Amino acid sequence: MNTETQISDFNLSSDLLTLPPLPLDRLEKVEAWGMNTAKMGYVYRPTTAEGITEVFAFAKNHGLKVGLRGAGRSYGDASLNGEHVTLDLTRMNRILEWNPKTGVISVEPGTTLRQLWQYIVGDGWWVPVVTGTMYVTLGGMLGMNTHGKNNYCSGPIGDHVLEFDFLLPTGETKTCSREQNSELFYAAISSFGMLGCFTRITLQMKKVYSGLLEVDAYTTQTFGEIIEKFAAQRDKADYLVGWIDCFAKGEKMGRGQVHEARYLKPGEDPNPEQTLRIENQELPDTLFGVLPKSVMWRFIKPVSNNFGMKLLNAAKFFASNTLGNGKTIRQSHAGFAFLLDYVPNWKWVYKPGGLIQYQSFVPEETAEACFTAQMEACHRAGIIPYLGVFKRHREDDFLISHAVKGYSFALDFPVTKRNKVALWKLCREMDRIVLDAGGRFYFAKDSTLTPEVAEAYLGKATLEKLFALKRDCDPDNLLMTDLARRLFGERLC
Ligand SMILES: Cc1cc2nc3c(=O)[nH]c(=O)nc-3n(C[C@H](O)[C@H](O)[C@H](O)COP(=O)(O)OP(=O)(O)OC[C@H]3O[C@@H](n4cnc5c(N)ncnc54)[C@H](O)[C@@H]3O)c2cc1C
Known part of the structure; x- marks a missing residue:
């Protein structure tokens, strides 16, 4: 144990590799970003490729699996590896x-x-x-x-x-x-x-020829309308993103706001040297110039319940529909892109149970009916997402693809002791709706998928290809995460 504590910089000697005791000083709690699950594991933070190889050898020697972890920003268990080794790569950042x-x-x-x-x-x-x-x-x-x-x-x-x-x-x-x-x-x-x-x-x-984007904001009243707008603007806009008020029901269901941005052409920004400077991109530290943003989550916490969130969503829609509708502004790249970084630690609003995100990707032909059916299922279950985000996608050539030629709808749900069983059941119901619509899912956001659903959307052929590559690249089946165990178990060996 004492000798093991010296393995701080990963220059493991071959003698140490053969030692049986596990380094208890490496045991750490590793949490999913959504805070709804956490696991204890042996965490290593190498700074070189040689350091990674040594950790692989060490884990193999001890009969442990290795889970790779970046910044741990996947919502669920994608970079957790309970009771095994977590290889945290954040120090390899040159x-x-x-x-x-x-x-x-x-x-x-x-x-x-x-x-x-x-x-x-x-x-x-x-x-x-x-x-x-x-x-x-x-x-x-x-x-x-x-x-x-x-x-x-x-x-x-x-x-x-x-x-x-x-x-x-x-x-x-x-x-x-x-x-x-x-x-x-x-x-x-x-x-x-x-x-x-x-x-x-x-x-x-x-x-880019400027540090700014030209951003248009406008409201839409239904899923049909937001889909129409995205389809009409997709050849003109460089970015499109929608927000949906998930509490709205009946005729108001699907109402929300679209933000559309385009890059400036050479000459459109009179002072690109200025706008491209880091300090003109950085998100502000304070709100209205006075209130430190680091405390903002504490102000949101008291309204993080169904009633408060319903009011907040309605107020946002009202403000967008009256003040913000049809407005054009110039905004920094970082300001437009990293909206979710404006309020540091906003996820703490969801403590103690945390949150999950349910994001589905649905072909354009079936998207409107599918998202409407998902919202109806949420309202029937009485579990309403606090945030809904809408995007447009295209297919890609990578093996494990979440994208379709169509749209995605990302829903943030609070997890509580009281709603957990019903929430997982609701996700099962939405899985069925998405699969029937020819849709797909995304492991970065996932906490609830089952092996059957993963196989249904990825297809047997894709999975066989993944398993074959896994046997070639990782014959000892060293690499593993909790998400991979949950969805593929022994089949990945
Ligand atoms: C607030 C927020 C907003 C987000 N917005 C978006 C979005 O707009 N679009 C989107 O696509 N995603 C989004 N995500 C999800 C996020 O981008 C992904 O989960 C991303 O993978 C996180 O990167 P990470 O460094 O934290 O990786 P981790 O979550 O630590 O790991 C992700 C996966 O990559 C593997 N991995 C990590 N490092 C390596 C490596 N060096 N080699 C091989 N595999 C590795 C891990 O094993 C794991 O499977 C968002 C997440 C949050 C929290």
């Missing part, structure tokens, strides 16, 4: 190469989206696909093949990856691109940490 002429950048997997945009923005570049929070890592983004508010026109993050080094649990490193090891390229991106570990990622950034 920017390795940057070419401001071509916009090509190479980074380590623990580099966050925040580090990335802050590094490149002053040179007139932006990250082509960003998530609603900037606190994710590039390794985690590739693990899930994340999408942004521009998924319908820019595809997922994988579409902007040029090349990566992929360290297999066997100790072998494969360099993958569309030309080299291409099958692995399209599978490693999206395979939720089951095949190997990204250790170096090279991406193409997007040229």
